[in-house]
Amino acid sequence: MFHEVWILFKKDLLQEFRSKAAINAIFLFSIVTLTAVSYSIGSHAISNFILAALLWIVIVFSALSAFSHIFLKEEEAQTADTLKLIAQPTPIFLSKWLFNTLLLTLLLMVIVPLFIAVFNFQVKNIPLLLLSIFLGDIGLASGGTIVAALIAKASRRGALFSVLSFPILLPVMVVGISAAQIAFTQEGSPLFPSEITALFAYDVVLFTTSLMLFDFIWND
């Protein structure tokens, strides 16, 4: 199965390399959001608690802008039937999930240092921030991928994707904000506070449920 996942993932990478549709959407949206937030705050002093919330708002909404592409492009190009013919649902889901995870990881590698530089503050617990963002990345990609599959065949997909994704991804955002607040404000705080346990547990539930449901969503 991993061989199939790798072949499907490579195909998605090659397509993205040619079209740059998802990567352009996610990076442009995140840069625009970050610029808008920094201009609206200006030179006012802002607490690290609020900065943690702003960081996660930028991350979540940038992810929402890009995740729907992964199945939408198959429907729009009428290649969804081709995919159904040549591959099993599980490798398809895993390859799409892997692609969305990679896409968001690339974004996070750019947007998090940029956010810290723009708002010029010091992170007190960098390992905790990295761990919470990594777990958030996995959760967002799992939820985003399954909802993308769900809405791919619907009309008025754009609005539907945000409406359906938001309640699923909200726990990731809320717990991620809480973990970032600790990382931004408490030096020497533990690496595994309850927020990390909660994020990990939610990731496991979201990923497993998505994987189990995908067969029904994809074929019906």
Add this chain to the structure above:
Amino acid sequence: MKLQVDNIYKRYNRRYILKDISFTAARGQSVALTGPNGSGKTTLIKVLSQIVRPDKGEMQFSIEDTIIPREELNRHIGLVGPYLQLYQELTAYENLIFIAGLRRVNNAVDRIKKLAGEVGLEKHMHRAVHTYSSGMKQRLKYMFALMGDPDYLFVDEPTSNLDKAGIDWVYSLLAGWKKEKVLVFATNDEPDLEFADKVVSVVS
């Protein structure tokens, strides 16, 4: 090698597109599906290819009396149809390497060269598919379907978009194919029906 289709039903909304369709096809036998436009030929081809799940009914694909498990079926099936699109931004070669990877085709490059020579696309393999004409795309779809050397070939409108040379190639392919494998094709063209050992009329 055998295909047994028993009492297939499929409905969209409240209308039955397929109702009680049954037939068998064994190795060396070809089946033509005929019927007016909208009668469900395409839906039946999609059901046979596992793209669409039937509401009721059974299908058994077997090789030497051993039933092929559902999760392995796609390795044994090839499909050519107007609705089956290839990846437009990739080259023909990349599309074929992609399917060869999934089907674990040995000597994929040699197989691509051989098939490209047969369909007359050997000089166009490194062009993006979106630059192909509709006839070239149809030839490429045949290559895509044949890359994994499937045991069951389903073809919807076998000669659509093809010129005389293309039609001749498809006819020679179908003639050779039906001797060794199971072939099911949907058509309303009289010349295509010459390749059918059995005709199933699909009426919704």
